[in-house]
Amino acid sequence: MLVTATFALLASFQAPYDLVIQGGRVMDPETGLDAVMNVGIRGGSIVRLSTERLRGARTIDARGLIVAPGFIDLHSHGQDAENYRLKALDGVTTALEMEIGVPDVASFLAERRGRALIHFGATASHPFARVKALGGAIVPGAIVPASSPATQKPVAAEQLAPIKDLLRKGLEAGALGIGMGIAYTPGATRFEVIEMFRLAAQHRVPVFTHVRSSGGNEPGSSIESVGEVIAASAVSGASLHIVHINSSGLKDAPECLRLVEGARARGLDVTTEAYPYIAGMTAVNSAIFDPGWQDRIGVSYQDLQLVETGERLTKDRFEQLHGMTEPKLVLIFQNTDEMVDSVIAHPLVMIASDGHIQNGKGHPRGAGTYARILSRHVRSQQRLTMMDALRKMSLMPAQRLERATAAARKKGRLQEGADADIVVFDPRSVTDRATYESPAQPSSGFKYVLVSGTPVVEEGKIVENVTPGRALVRE
Ligand SMILES: [Zn+2]
Known part of the structure; x- marks a missing residue:
């Protein structure tokens, strides 16, 4: 340079x-x-x-x-003009869909080339590749696949080839990594996960993942889930980025961060991110809400708010929505300000929004994440210096991308x-x-x-x- x-x-x-x-x-x-x-x-x-x-x-x-x-958002599900405008007004100059990735990388890129307000990009999507390979349906515009046999069913080792072929095609088309939402494909065995990491290692790209489960219950704790992907990174050699450690770690987020620290101290390339809000948001028909979710996440019906109407859910309303094919989004009030603030302040945590606004509806993280870090965490709380905040929003995400693309070396720097x-x-x-x-x-x-x-x-x-x-x- x-x-x-x-x-x-x-x-x-x-x-x-x-x-x-x-x-x-x-x-x-x-x-x-x-x-x-x-x-x-x-x-x-x-x-x-x-x-x-x-x-x-x-x-x-x-x-x-x-x-x-300019800020680099590694985790922006919103990838259209409405979202790019809100991103730009929040200081974001590059918005990438890395968590779940997109079903068809070539057409995703082609549709935006010459038409986008800010820079864009994506990972090749393991969840969508799996659903496609298993003959499931993908609802156009859905951020995550709905819970179905294609997400729930284990796949025999010798039948992983079609999933890998789809991912390879995505990488050849320019994907910046492999996106895995393991929580959305609970049928994926530990072996399947490792095989996807091996594929990423072969192509020298990171795996970006929403870990298998969250909460304090064993089996299926946040700690177990973070351990699973750190192990997959260790045995495969693939770099690993764990998305939203705030909402995947919940009460155990500090312990999950210690796992990331430990992995890095042992020489593994493991990174993570968080968004500065107590609520999460996802599709009510996804596998996150498969039976046992209350116990897993530690929340109940009244902690869910339907984005479309603003209503808090009841058991009946939940069941009605859970059975729908249409991916209705719900906010999940599942965290505390104290926890989220301390996760944001951790030196290993970069900022990523997980945002997605649709026709003005959604989660405030889609429009406010970056300004919120500057106003709440830097100016009001003074828990972050301005330089540290800028590092978390620009340099660190650029560095996370450098293994996949040399172009990232010119980003995140003034x-x-x-x-x-x-x-x-x-x-x-x-x-x-x-x-x-x-x-x-x-x-x-x-x-x-x-x-x-x-x-x-x-x-x-x-x-x-x-x-x-x-x-x-x-x-
Ligand atoms: Zn997620």
């Missing part, structure tokens, strides 16, 4: 920059840079950082504002030679506004958001008719 930066610097002497961000507090979590500087952007890259005045075709006045790398994916925000006022009642309220305080050097947010508002988002693919 140094060499690239030097060439870029030499080339820049004559011409002015496309865009200059002037006078902001420039912060880079990799180098520790935290100083008032000017940022010169050309051709979608940051080509100059300087205390000298720079001349650009356009200048943004960033005095009093923080200038930082450096010469890096991609000009940049957020410019006011640390005194940046605020999440999304609530459980009104989940699609966009965050405020992100004054400018740049994707590959193109402003997608200006003066806090979406810029219409720009599509600088590119596919982030395995390379």
Whole structure:
């Protein structure tokens, strides 16, 4: 990157920059840079950082504002224009569907190329590959497969080939890893899981996974489930990313984090993430709600809230919804603020939203996750420094992607030679506004958001008719 930066610097002497961000507090979590500087952007890259005045075709006045790398959301189920707008207003410049992945990577990428506000990408989906290979139905637009024989049935070792073929095809089409929602495919044996990790290792991509189960009951505890995937990583050599350790770990999240620490201390490449809310959200017809869920998760009917109507569920209503083919989403109030706040503060935890807004409905994490970290955890609680928060939202996710794609080395950094994916925000006022009642309220305080050097947010508002988002693919 140094060499690239030097060439870029030499080339820049004559011409002015496309865009200059002037006078902001420039912060880079990799180098520790935290100083008032000017940022010169050309051709979608940051080509100059300087205390000298720079001349650009356009200048943004960033005095009093923080200038930082755009946020990378590794866990964004929402992958359409509605979600990309909310993401951009929350400081996100790259939104990836890595947990469950997508059923058809080639068409997912093709449908968004040249049309997206922010960068996008996905994993190849083990749950959907399994459902397809077993002849099950995939409801278009469903984030997770419904509970069915295709998710519940164990598959004999010699019958795993069609699942692997589908995953290979996804990786060849540019998938950034293998997404596994083991909790959504309880039929998957330990052996099947290990085989998927082996496939990931062969292709040198990480496995991103929602672990098999959560809660304190044995068998099936959070600790057992985290242990299963750490073991699969150890025996296969595949890198592992455990999604939402807050909601998968619940009361045992601190112990789950100690498992991740221990695995890393033994040289394994294991990472994790969390979102800053006490409630989870998933489809009520998924395998998460197979019999015994109350005991497993430690919640009951009244802790479930139907997203569509806002109603809290009763036994009768739950049973009616659970039997439907249509994937109705429910919020699950299952965690405490104290637990979530302490998980977010842990140095190994990166931030990822798990967000998905549909026609204005959903979970506030889809619109507010990143501003919430800055307003709640940095400004109000002062449990995170600004630099640590930026690291969790930009550099760490970029580093998680580097094994799958060299392109990630230019993301998550505010450096010469890096991609000009940049957020410019006011640390005194940046605020999440999304609530459980009104989940699609966009965050405020992100004054400018740049994707590959193109402003997608200006003066806090979406810029219409720009599509600088590119596919982030395995390379
Ligand atoms: Zn999940």
